[in-house]
Amino acid sequence: MSKRALRRIPLEKLMDLKVDYAFKQLFGSEKNKEITVVFLNAILQKTGRDPIREIVFINQEVGGQFVGDKQSRLDIVVRTQTDDFINIEMQLSNQNDMVKRTLYYWSRLFSEQLRRGEVYQDLRPTITINICDFTLFSQTDYYHSTYHLYEDTVLKRLHPEDDVLEIHFIEMKKFIQAWHEETLDPWDDLLVRWLLLLGMVDARKQRVYDEIYKELEALAMKDERLMEAFEAWDELSATPEMRMAYTSRLKTILDTESKLRYAMMKGEEKGREKGREEGREEGREEGIREANKNTIFNGYRNGLDVTTLSMLTGYSEKEVENIIESFEEEEE
Structure with missing residues (x-):
């Protein structure tokens, strides 16, 4: 693949992948499934889970079984080869409800697995991944936080065998700050290169980070999935109908x-x-x-x-x- 594959359209025309529509078109598409698998493994490697080999995109609505129930449409939901459920949410704006919204989404996705006649032991681990373009936890500099259920005193997990609850928060503002401080190495850290992809375009500031593009351009020569992501992103950004929906x-x-x-x-x-x-x-x-x-x-x-x-x-x-x-x- 040549470097020209990365730049069929001007950089300033690329969609901001932190806008949920663009994010879903790239990572929630059946034709880009292998890209999504690599992206998820880059995130989940932090908690030591076995690598995902296969995913199935599933119905993105939760709630609404009874009259008056709140119904929500989730960004991306997948089921893995081990029947674990993963919900990925992209949030550009701080609505001051992120934590409670996350717990609500997790609880509905977890509880709605059961069908009539099934037992609680059939419930599978459910993982929520939140990518936020704002600072959520001001008390820490970590851009990637993970949460499980622990006992307060000995910090032992409630259900260590299969960890039915796992919640990730990725704060893009902190990530970009760490990048500028040169504390990140995308050549050794797979997640860093994928987050650089998400952070390269800033629609609010109408800015493209050229230094990030140059780093990713070099990486894409050695990373086949990253190259595929660039090509899909380029195609998505150049399609008039999708461009209109994104705008x-x-x-x-x-x-x-x-x-x-x-x-x-x-x-x-x-x-x-x-x-x-x-x-x-x-x-x-x-x-x-x-x-x-x-x-x-x-x-x-x-x-x-x-x-x-x-x-x-x-x-x-x-x-x-x-x-x-x-x-x-x-x-x-």
Whole structure:
């Protein structure tokens, strides 16, 4: 393969693979299954699991068995040759609910394995991998964190034989920082080269890291799967229909981020103003309540739905609806 295979389109036209649509098109496609297997093994080698040899992409919806159940569409879900389940989630924006959302996704994927007549012993290990383009755990510099169920005192795993729960968080901001500090070696670490692939394009900054491209270009001459990933990425980015879908998805994400920032800013301003006026503890508490109420109403007027506002403020969806109604009544 020649180096020209990496650059059939200009670098600035490549999709940001941290946008969930682009990520799913590359790593959730049957034709790219071997790429996905290599990528998953690069992540799971940290916890000493046996290498994955084969995967099957499965239904990506969890929940919804009963009326009123919350239903969620997962990014990528696979079943391995040993019947382990793996969910991979790409999150570009911090919605301030990542940990609880992860536990919800894991629990539904774990529990929905059982069919009528099956027993609990049939439940297979379930792994969730979260790739976040934001800092989630500010107390540590590690960009790759893993979690299991442990006993608090002796730190013994609850179910060491097959580790039914395993959760990974990969924080791309920390990873890129470590790359700039030259503490990473993609020639010796398979995961580093794949994360460099994800981090090479930054759609928010409208930037391509040329130094990362040059490193990956050299690596791809020796790594067949990495070369295949580049070619698939190039083809994906050059397809007009996929380009349009990607652009639409990116705009939705950035618009939602902007609305959240604006709603929180306006709510905080109102809360501080109210707190200064009162000047007492009661005033500060009232200021916080006013901040949350203004956050809800400003967010609602800027297009955020009730569920998102509930997660943002901690109010129930019914309380959010009541607050919106009260503001609308005042405006009439």
